[in-house]
Amino acid sequence: MFDNLSGRLDKVFKRLKGYGKLSEENIQEGLREVRLALLEADVNYKVVKEFIARVKERAIGQEVMESLTPAQQVIKIVHEELVSLLGGEAQGLNLAGQTPAVILLAGLQGSGKTTTAAKLARWLRSKGRRPYLVPADVYRPAAIEQLTTLGKQLDIDTHPTEPGARPVDIARQAVGKASMAGLDTVIIDTAGRLHIDEALMQELKEIKEAVKPQETILVADSMTGQDAVNIAKSFDGELGITGVVLTKVEGDARGGAALSIRSVTGKPIKFIGTGEKLDALELYHPDRVANRILGMGDMLSLIEKAQDTIDKKRALELQKKIKKDGFTLEDFRDQLRQLRKMGSLEQIISMIPGLAGKMKQFKHMMPDERELKRTEAIIDSMTLEERRNYAIINASRRKRIAKGSGTTIQDVNQLLKNYAQMQKMLKKMRKSKFKLPKGLMPF
Amino acid sequence: MGKTNFFSRLKEKMNKTRQGFVRQMDELLLGKRKIDEELLEELEEILVMSDMGVATVEEIFDEVRNKVKRHELQDTEALKDAIKALIQEKLSQPSTELTFENPEGPFVVLVVGVNGVGKTTTIAKLAHFLKAKGKKVMLVAADTFRAAAIDQLEIWGKRLDVPVIKHNPNSDPSAVAYDGMEAALKRDIDVVIVDTAGRLHTKVNLMEELKKIRRVMSKKIPNAPHEVLLVLDATTGQNALSQAKLFNEATPVTGIALTKLDGTAKGGIVVSIVNELQIPVRFIGIGEKMEDLRPFDPSEFVEALFE
Ligand SMILES: Nc1nc2c(ncn2[C@@H]2O[C@H](COP(=O)(O)OP(=O)(O)O)[C@@H](O)[C@H]2O)c(=O)[nH]1
Ligand SMILES: [Mg+2]
Numbered sequence: 002m003f004d005n006l007s008g009r010l011d012k013v014f015k016r017l018k019g020y021g022k023l024s025e026e027n028i029q030e031g032l033r034e035v036r037l038a039l040l041e042a043d044v045n046y047k048v049v050k051e052f053i054a055r056v057k058e059r060a061i062g063q064e065v066m067e068s069l070t071p072a073q074q075v076i077k078i079v080h081e082e083l084v085s086l087l088g089g090e091a092q093g094l095n096l097a098g099q100t101p102a103v104i105l106l107a108g109l110q111g112s113g114k115t116t117t118a119a120k121l122a123r124w125l126r127s128k129g130r131r132p133y134l135v136p137a138d139v140y141r142p143a144a145i146e147q148l149t150t151l152g153k154q155l156d157i158d159t160h161p162t163e164p165g166a167r168p169v170d171i172a173r174q175a176v177g178k179a180s181m182a183g184l185d186t187v188i189i190d191t192a193g194r195l196h197i198d199e200a201l202m203q204e205l206k207e208i209k210e211a212v213k214p215q216e217t218i219l220v221a222d223s224m225t226g227q228d229a230v231n232i233a234k235s236f237d238g239e240l241g242i243t244g245v246v247l248t249k250v251e252g253d254a255r256g257g258a259a260l261s262i263r264s265v266t267g268k269p270i271k272f273i274g275t276g277e278k279l280d281a282l283e284l285y286h287p288d289r290v291a292n293r294i295l296g297m298g299d300m301l302s303l304i305e306k307a308q309d310t311i312d313k314k315r316a317l318e319l320q321k322k323i324k325k326d327g328f329t330l331e332d333f334r335d336q337l338r339q340l341r342k343m344g345s346l347e348q349i350i351s352m353i354p355g356l357a358g359k360m361k362q363f364k365h366m367m368p369d370e371r372e373l374k375r376t377e378a379i380i381d382s383m384t385l386e387e388r389r390n391y392a393i394i395n396a397s398r399r400k401r402i403a404k405g406s407g408t409t410i411q412d413v414n415q416l417l418k419n420y421a422q423m424q425k426m427l428k429k430m431r432k433s434k435f436k437l438p439k440g441l442m443p444f
Numbered sequence: 445m446g447k448t449n450f451f452s453r454l455k456e457k458m459n460k461t462r463q464g465f466v467r468q469m470d471e472l473l474l475g476k477r478k479i480d481e482e483l484l485e486e487l488e489e490i491l492v493m494s495d496m497g498v499a500t501v502e503e504i505f506d507e508v509r510n511k512v513k514r515h516e517l518q519d520t521e522a523l524k525d526a527i528k529a530l531i532q533e534k535l536s537q538p539s540t541e542l543t544f545e546n547p548e549g550p551f552v553v554l555v556v557g558v559n560g561v562g563k564t565t566t567i568a569k570l571a572h573f574l575k576a577k578g579k580k581v582m583l584v585a586a587d588t589f590r591a592a593a594i595d596q597l598e599i600w601g602k603r604l605d606v607p608v609i610k611h612n613p614n615s616d617p618s619a620v621a622y623d624g625m626e627a628a629l630k631r632d633i634d635v636v637i638v639d640t641a642g643r644l645h646t647k648v649n650l651m652e653e654l655k656k657i658r659r660v661m662s663k664k665i666p667n668a669p670h671e672v673l674l675v676l677d678a679t680t681g682q683n684a685l686s687q688a689k690l691f692n693e694a695t696p697v698t699g700i701a702l703t704k705l706d707g708t709a710k711g712g713i714v715v716s717i718v719n720e721l722q723i724p725v726r727f728i729g730i731g732e733k734m735e736d737l738r739p740f741d742p743s744e745f746v747e748a749l750f751e
Contacts, residue, residue, distance in 0.1 A: 040498045043681035046489055110704065110732070111560025111677060115591075140732070143596035150591035150613075195707045222560070226495035226681025228709035249559060252644040254683035277559070277589075 023060050023074065031075045032057055042255035042294045045230045048264045056082050076295075083291040086260060088269050091284035094125070095243070096186060096215050101133065101179045103187045103212045105172075106246075107205055107236060108220035110193030113248035113274055115144065117220050118190040119151035120274065120282040121246075126157065130186045133179040135160040137168040137208070138192035148190050155279060158184060168192070169207045176212050189214070196235030205240055216243045218271070221262060223250045229258035230265045237266040247285070248274035259290050330388040333420055334380045378406035379416050391417060479512055479523055487527065494712030494749070495681050500719065504530045528746050534719035535742035542671060542699060542726050544574060544635050550582075550628040551635045552661060552668035555701075556654060556691055557675035559642030562703035562729055564593065566675050567637050568600035569729065569737035570701075575604065579634040584624030585610040586617040586657060589641040597639050604734065607631070617641065617653065618660040625664035638669070645690035654695050672697050673726065678704045678711030688717045697721075702740070703729030710749065 032053055039049045060078050096102035104121065106114045115138070122132040134152045136159065138144035145162050152159030160175040172189050179187045189208065194201035209217060219233065219242045236242055245266075247259055250273040259270060270290075275281040380388060382405035387394050394402070394417065403410045477483050484505060491501045507530055508523070517523045544551045553570070555563050564587070571581045583601055585608055587593035594610050601608035609624040621638055628636040640657065643650035661668040674697040676684050691697050700718075702711050705728050714725055725740040 037498055040492060041682055043495075043683070046492050109679060109707070111562060113560060141596070142599035143592040146592035146595045147590070154591070195704075197708060222677075222679070224558075224677075224680045224683040226679065226684075226709065226713065227493045228495075228679055228707070231708045232679075249644065251646075252558070252683065253646050253686055254681075257681070 023063050025057075025061055028057065028060050028075060032060075035075070035079055038296060039257060039260075039294065042257035042296070043224075043226050043229070043261075044257035044294065045227050045261040045264075048230065048261050051264070052082065052086070052260075080288075080291055080295065083260070083294065084287050087263055087287035087290055089287070091271065091286060092269060093284065094121075094216050094271065096130075098215050099213070101176060101185050101187050102216075103176060103189065103214035104216045104218060105189045105191070105205075105209060105212070105214040106218050106220055107191050107240060107242070108193060109195065109222070109232060110141075112193060112220045112222045113246075114138075114193065114220045115148050115151070115190050116277065116279075117218075117246050117248060117272075117274055117282070118148060118188050119155060119157075119279050121272075122152070122157045122186075122188055123155050123279050124272075124282055125186050125188075126155075131184045132186045132188055133158050133160065133175065133182070133184040135172065135175040135187055135189045136162045137171045137175075137189050139164055139166065139168060139171070140192045144190075144192065151279065158182065168204055169211050172208045172212045187212070196232050196239075202235070202239045209240060217241065218243065219245045219262075219266075219268075221245055221247055221258060223247045223256045223258060223273070224252065224254040225258040225261075227261075229261040233262040234265050237268060242266065242268050244269050244271040246270070246272045246274060247290075251275045251281070255294055255296060256290055257294050260294060328424060330380050330383065330391055330420060333423065334377055375406070375408055375412060376416055379403075379408055379413055382406040391420060477520055479517060479520060483520070483523075484509065484512070487523075491527075491712065494710035495684075496712035497682055497685065497716045500534070500716040504534075531715055531749075532742055532746045534715050535725075535746065537718060537722045537724060540698070540724070544577075544579060544671075546670055549665055550625075550633045550668075551670050552625070552628075552665055553635065553637045553671045553673055554640065554658065554661070554669035554695070555637060555673045555675060556640050556695065556697070557642060558644050558677075558687055559590075561642070561675045561677040561680075562701075563587075563642065563675045564596050564600070564639055565732060566673075566701050566703060566727070566729055566737065567597070567639050568604060569734050570637060570673075570727070571600070571604050571606050572734040573737055574635050575606065580632065581606045582624070582628050582631065582633040582636045583608045584621060584636060584638040586620045586624070587639050587641040588613055588615050588617050588620060593639070593641065600734075618657045621657045622660045622664055625661050625668065629665065645687045645694075651690065651694035654691075658695050671699055671726075673699050673701055674723070675701045675703060676711075676714065676717075678702055679707060679709040680713065682713060684713040685717055685720070688721055688723065692721055692723065697723050699724055699726040701725075701727040701729060701737075706730040706736070 035056065036049055036053050039052065040046065044052070056075075056079055059082065060075055063074065063078075094104065096104075106118055108114050118134060122134050125132045134148055134157055136145040136148040139162070145164060149159045160171070160178065162171050168191065175189070176187050179185075189212070191205060191208065192201070194205070196202065217240055219236045221229065221232065225232070233245075245262055245268060247256065247270055250256065262268075263270065270285045270287075273283050273285050273290075275283055379402060382402045383394070387398060387402075399410050399413045403413045406413075488501055488505050491504070492498060504527065508517075508526055511517050511526055512523075517526055546552075555567055557563050567583060571583060574581050581604075583597055583606055585594045585597045587597070588611060591613075594613060598608050598610065607627075609620065609627050611620045611623070617640065624636055624638060627633075638657070638661070640654065643654070645651065658669060658672075672695055674688060674691050676687065680687070688697065688700070700714065700723055702714055702725055705711055717723065718725060725742075725745075728738050728740050728745075730736045730738060
């Protein structure tokens with residue numbers, strides 16, 4: 002079930018138990034798995050090569066720490082290297098200097114620039130700034146209307162761009178207008194363009210020259226494949242970007258493009274876009290992206306979410322209780338209730354190691370409203386003893402429970418099957434090095 | 445559109461994009477090199493860099509290595525042909541031709557995909573393509589969600605001089621789709637193309653919405669949609685496979701349009717997708733204009749990769 006890196010490495014290193022040191026031979030196979038994981042995550046081939054070389058150098062000759070298996074040790078090194086390559090903690094935007102400050106957004110077609118412009122405006126306003134949205138995509142049909150509509154939704158001023166105007170003139174004019182209106186941050190949305198389109202890249206350079214933005218942001222799709230290096234290299238080379246926003250991160254892409262972009266530009270990733278809604282913009286955290294690239298899910302984001310919604314004290318109690326008595330059906334019911342409060346289940350699932358992309362498979366384990374009610378009814382119809390020890394629930398008990406809850410025996414069977422599966426998952430997670438953080442229950 | 449014309453335009457467009465790829469292939473293969481492990485690895489690298497996916501590339505090269513072992517490949521030329529043939533094999537499947545013909549009424553195309561891949565633009569291109577074939581085309585603006593998405597389709601409709609059926613922003617997309625079917629019947633339309641909002645394949649509720657759109661359409665026109673076209677962006681890496689799988693589960697996908705092949709991305713992942721899901725690629729997009737759509741031909745695609 003967990004086809005992530007730690008699971009794979011564990012397998013590889015099983016044979017190697019007892020080795021005191023990581024040697025060239027014994028990590029070779031492990032590194033092959035790391036390489037595959039990175040390639041599957043869309044990290045660029047050449048970037049992977051360099052990365053593996055670095056990890057190897059660091060790993061060889063290291064004493065295997067007693068508390069760690071060799072697999073865990075390699076993962077630790079891989080993880081550390083990844084995080085360091087992925088850059089420091091989120092810095093937000095650097096808008097010191099001229100007023101109004103100018104942010105220029107650039108990127109390929111369909112990467113999410115317009116939505117990101119609106120999200121940034123909203124974020125900046127929440128930080129006390131007065132943003133001005135500037136549609137400068139005069140090419141794509143209705144691109145101006147799109148940003149104007151978003152501006153209206155947010156109640157943020159939007160520049161009345163003339164469809165026939167030149168983008169450079171629009172940008173220059175907009176900055177003047179913002180200045181007069183006392184708005185302090187101009188966000189320029191530009192047309193999507195291919196990095197090899199010389200005429201359009203020139204246009205961007207001219208805009209940049211004209212308005213001297215403090216931030217020139219490359220908006221890149223997190224689903225981008227091997228080409229991410231070419232895109233990032235060109236945009237950075239031509240424009241000199243100051244940072245990156247990675248979009249559409251809420252899907253199940255592993256996001257190796259982040260690593261590719263970082264390693265060819267060295268520029269910070271500033272934000273990630275996590276949804277179509279205008280509040281779905283988060284500061285970038287390298288460790289989370291690292292986990293995701295390695296297929297370990299985005300546990301930290303999940304925890305944060307959980308902490309926002311889950312009653313901490315209760316969660317801790319539950320955790321203690323689970324340690325003592327195991328994960329009972331009662332806890333299961335509780336968890337389902339808690340989870341419902343956390344928002345959309347698919348969003349949550351997509352952040353969990355190994356589950357991303359397996360929605361279908363897990364959908365039946367994650368009941369919807371109706372199923373939840375049924376689940377509750379079923380568990381309610383069990384005796385305390387049954388809830389604590391599901392193994393005793395034999396055929397006649399199942400019949401009774403189904404009758405009592407107004408469900409069918411199949412429903413009861415299904416629930417018990419799901420529960421058993423979760424038990425297994427929980428065991429796995431307990432064993433893995435990546436401990437479940439406080440306050441978060443593996444459901 | 446003559447074949448040579450298509451070929452040369454495709455090549456011309458792709459040339460820009462393939463430079464790296466092609467140059468590398470040529471260097472490797474024309475330099476009369478020996479077939480050795482180093483050469484094989486370099487070739488593997490090229491395919492991985494096309495986003496084909498490690499699993500598929502390894503499959504191909506397992507086979508190639510076997511052939512090498514059996515001394516079936518005499519020189520680099522034969523090696524190149526063998527690789528091409530293997531890719532092409534994966535790209536071919538019992539293809540159901542896309543005729544755009546429905547003797548009983550309008551032929552209905554439902555266009556789906558994640559955000560920003562080029563659905564609306566592809567629809568415009570497709571309408572242009574069909575009009576040139578003498579078809580009476582109608583567009584349906586069932587992306588009621590994204591800001592100004594309806595405007596975008598309407599502008600294309602005006603440029604192309606084809607009618608666009610629409611409702612207000614944020615209205616129920618199935619209701620628009622239903623009206624679209626009704627209007628198409630009434631106006632004796634040949635092909636109706638339904639635009640939908642971009643949605644990430646992992647969003648279960650949005651996938652359910654697609655199913656509903658589909659159901660509603662088939663109530664009005666039996667067997668509609670006759671084609672569910674999944675639009676994929678060539679820039680996308682391995683995630684395209686997940687997109688294809690989940691869209692296919694939600695509403696059986698009958699064809700793929702691969703866009704943005706005018707960039708430097710190669711779209712190699714379609715090889716894995718076609719191979720695994722047996723869904724044909726129908727069209728490729730090579731630009732932002734209405735003319736920039738081409739029928740997909742596996743042999744030409746593979747040829748263009750290697751030339
Ligand atoms: N270069 C290039 N751009 C494309 C192609 N197809 C679509 N686009 C652009 O991609 C962007 C998103 O397209 P759109 O049709 O709005 O995507 P949708 O959100 O899927 O409907 C627009 O800027 C299009 O002009 C293509 O084949 N090549
Ligand atoms: Mg659209």
